[in-house]
Amino acid sequence: xxxxxxxxxxxxxxxxxxxxxxxxxxxxxxxxxxxxxxxxxxxxxxxxxxxxxxxxxxxxxxxxxxxxxxxxxxxxxxxxxxxxxxxxxxxxxxxxxxxxxxxxxxxxxxxxxxxxxxxxxxxxxxxxxxxxxxxxxxxxxxxxxxxxxxxxxxxxxxxxxxxxxxxxxxxxxxxxxxxxxxxxxxxxxxxxxxxxxxxxxxxxxxxxxxxxxxxxxxxxxxxxxxxxxxxxxxxxxxxxxxxxxxxxxxxxxxxxxxxxxxxxxxxxxxxxxxxxxxxxxxxxxxxxxxxxxxxxxxxxxxxxxxxxxxxxxxxxxxxxxxxxxxxxxxxxxxxxxxxxxxxxxxxxxxxxxxxxxxxxxxxxxxxxxxxxxxxxxxxxxxxxxxxxxx
Amino acid sequence: xxxxxxxxxxxxxxxxxxxxxxxxxxxxxxxxxxxxxxxxxxxxxxxxxxxxxxxxxxxxxxxxxxxxxxxxxxxxxxxxxxxxxxxxxxxxxxxxxxxxxxxxxxxxxxxxxxxxxxxxxxxxxxxxxxxxxxxxxxxxxxxxxxxxxxxxxxxxxxxxxxxxxxxxxxxxxxxxxxxxxxxxxxxxxxxxxxxxxxxxxxxxxxxxxxxxxxxxxxxxxxxxxxxxxxxxxxxxxxxxxxxxxxxxxxxxxxxxxxxxxxxxxxxxxxxxxxxxxxxxxxxxxxxxxxxxxxxxxxxxxxxxxxxxxxxxxxxxxxxxxxxxxxxxxxxxxxxxxxxxxxxxxxxxxxxxxxxxxxxxxxxxxxxxxxxxxxxxxxxxxxxxxxxxxx
Numbered sequence: 001x002x003x004x005x006x007x008x009x010x011x012x013x014x015x016x017x018x019x020x021x022x023x024x025x026x027x028x029x030x031x032x033x034x035x036x037x038x039x040x041x042x043x044x045x046x047x048x049x050x051x052x053x054x055x056x057x058x059x060x061x062x063x064x065x066x067x068x069x070x071x072x073x074x075x076x077x078x079x080x081x082x083x084x085x086x087x088x089x090x091x092x093x094x095x096x097x098x099x100x101x102x103x104x105x106x107x108x109x110x111x112x113x114x115x116x117x118x119x120x121x122x123x124x125x126x127x128x129x130x131x132x133x134x135x136x137x138x139x140x141x142x143x144x145x146x147x148x149x150x151x152x153x154x155x156x157x158x159x160x161x162x163x164x165x166x167x168x169x170x171x172x173x174x175x176x177x178x179x180x181x182x183x184x185x186x187x188x189x190x191x192x193x194x195x196x197x198x199x200x201x202x203x204x205x206x207x208x209x210x211x212x213x214x215x216x217x218x219x220x221x222x223x224x225x226x227x228x229x230x231x232x233x234x235x236x237x238x239x240x241x242x243x244x245x246x247x248x249x250x251x252x253x254x255x256x257x258x259x260x261x262x263x264x265x266x267x268x269x270x271x272x273x274x275x276x277x278x279x280x281x282x283x284x285x286x287x288x289x290x291x292x293x294x295x296x297x298x299x300x301x302x303x304x305x306x307x308x309x310x311x312x313x314x315x316x317x318x319x320x321x322x323x324x325x326x327x328x329x330x331x332x333x334x335x336x337x338x339x340x341x342x343x344x345x346x347x348x349x350x351x352x353x354x355x356x357x358x359x360x361x362x363x364x365x366x367x368x369x370x371x372x373x374x375x376x377x378x379x380x381x382x383x384x385x386x387x388x389x390x
Numbered sequence: 391x392x393x394x395x396x397x398x399x400x401x402x403x404x405x406x407x408x409x410x411x412x413x414x415x416x417x418x419x420x421x422x423x424x425x426x427x428x429x430x431x432x433x434x435x436x437x438x439x440x441x442x443x444x445x446x447x448x449x450x451x452x453x454x455x456x457x458x459x460x461x462x463x464x465x466x467x468x469x470x471x472x473x474x475x476x477x478x479x480x481x482x483x484x485x486x487x488x489x490x491x492x493x494x495x496x497x498x499x500x501x502x503x504x505x506x507x508x509x510x511x512x513x514x515x516x517x518x519x520x521x522x523x524x525x526x527x528x529x530x531x532x533x534x535x536x537x538x539x540x541x542x543x544x545x546x547x548x549x550x551x552x553x554x555x556x557x558x559x560x561x562x563x564x565x566x567x568x569x570x571x572x573x574x575x576x577x578x579x580x581x582x583x584x585x586x587x588x589x590x591x592x593x594x595x596x597x598x599x600x601x602x603x604x605x606x607x608x609x610x611x612x613x614x615x616x617x618x619x620x621x622x623x624x625x626x627x628x629x630x631x632x633x634x635x636x637x638x639x640x641x642x643x644x645x646x647x648x649x650x651x652x653x654x655x656x657x658x659x660x661x662x663x664x665x666x667x668x669x670x671x672x673x674x675x676x677x678x679x680x681x682x683x684x685x686x687x688x689x690x691x692x693x694x695x696x697x698x699x700x701x702x703x704x705x706x707x708x709x710x711x712x713x714x715x716x717x718x719x720x721x722x723x724x725x726x727x728x729x730x731x732x733x734x735x736x737x738x739x740x741x742x743x744x745x746x747x748x749x750x751x752x753x754x755x756x757x758x759x760x761x762x763x764x765x766x767x768x769x770x771x772x773x774x775x776x777x778x779x780x
Binding site (some may be wrong): 036037038041070071072073074075077078146149150228229230231233274275276277278279283284287290291296297298299300303327328330331332342345346348349350351352353354 | 536669674686690693721722736
């Protein structure tokens, strides 16, 4: 019933994989699984995890477990011998390869998804997943010039800094991120909801070819599969899992990228969002990430590098709260009118001794000068004595 | 030495306060303190807290405590008998009143400042601090049209909702907030860095008169005092303490409103900021509040009401992550082509039984229809079956 004896198909796969024997049988079984089940099917994932892909396929028809019997009812309508050969043939025609756990190119970050990890991945391009830092930059298709500009700046700077940019190849923010990463020779990978032989959206056919040429376009659905809404939502978990941090660049209130953000939160990936005008509906989803997911406010690529544990820390904001006596002293001086130490002490509310000492330091720093009568004034190039600081 | 025997001054104060005797002596001592010390002087605050204002004044000259002796050196240059009479006279001329702890109009929220609470406050206007919710809306003088528009919306909506709007009467965001609150008949109060008889900035003289006419303009510095940089920074702690929540509406990287935010954090007040474009330097301070102070992302007056414990909670963002089987089912249907239950089961990866049950529910909900052959299609007004959801 399970077409593991489909020699033609197995040979076709051996051609794709450049190997033979038991390794091919395992990979073939995973290819079959990727055709039978919808992305993220936990029953299939658990079965494969427990028994291995080949043995698990055998168990489908044998098991009396009610959960597996229910799953079997779900999977069987897909079990058409021609479908498997067709998917492999489509993969061969578009130059796609099958990547399975254990392969050197298997993206091990995806294993964090547990039983919901993909059973197999289809890849266009030969880019192997990097061990280096990776960030998912995602956002809405309905983007604004502001969002696209920020997306491009972030992706280009992160790409140039050696960070792999992961995204979903959609119009709008996704596309801007891939393009900007490519423009600086950075590493970028795309995850599709449908088969990698079906460039989606159509208008990004060239972009996807460029991504495949320099990196990889991935999908867990087999070649020929249509990008359905369910598969988009499931695909988002792969984007989140594939990255060390997820940043929503621009997204409306109900954007699908909030689904990616939710997956990032579940997986414990660092999560951030780029704020925008509160008057822009296109940023409302980003503000939800900040409010409801406690996301990090991302304003620059350095903020993202910091999320990845590689950025420069900004000077602490507490510095702003630092209100020292030298401020009080300089408040009491004028660049125009020379004042005595006693007068300055009274005006600043400092003791005359303390004022005299601080004036001495300020003189050494070139911030104040003393005239022949011993009276003080601020050096006018200094802005520190300014009074308007509300 | 301490001019508690200045009968003319005491009488002048009695006139201001409408009372006599010991109460006046205590208030008078606090007025003297407010002239001797710079805002937030913790030594003075502790001395007054321990001994009362009158007794504390006596102790200045007697004490051998090295800390108090150092403070005395700081305070003595201010002790000019004419200064006290002049401040009281200036207060009388501008119609200011002295408000001290224990007065019914004393803003008790300020007591959270401990020994750094003001020893006395000068007030223009008769508005008493409300027990109701209060929010500090602050921001930079260098504001943009965006920031001012958001400030005005927030202040008008909060003012109309019965929330007192506290701010600093500066140009830019502060002014926009006061004006908008006044425009809806809302309650608004201003805290100044200099004396309440010295409208600052000058261009807000009319605005300050309006605030005083409907509420109150407060300062802890006596009439005649200039608004120095130190006093601006110290004043900011009063704005933070006077509110239940502090929201930075628009502020640059080094705006003084970050100092108010720091005070809010220290005091445990709810703290938020309105995001803006990351390309706008005028919002950089707000983004610091979100990043470095873990401030709440404020996008609407409802978000502020929520900080005050009075808003409607938004629907949980987790809803976005909800990817149910009915999505998978509807993905497999088309509004144009009728499909059999078996075909839909195969396309959706659902068991035929489950697909049949879900199709029945969807039919009841009017999302799908069945033709005479028993085949299904989606009802075209429904957008749920759409495929573009990346």
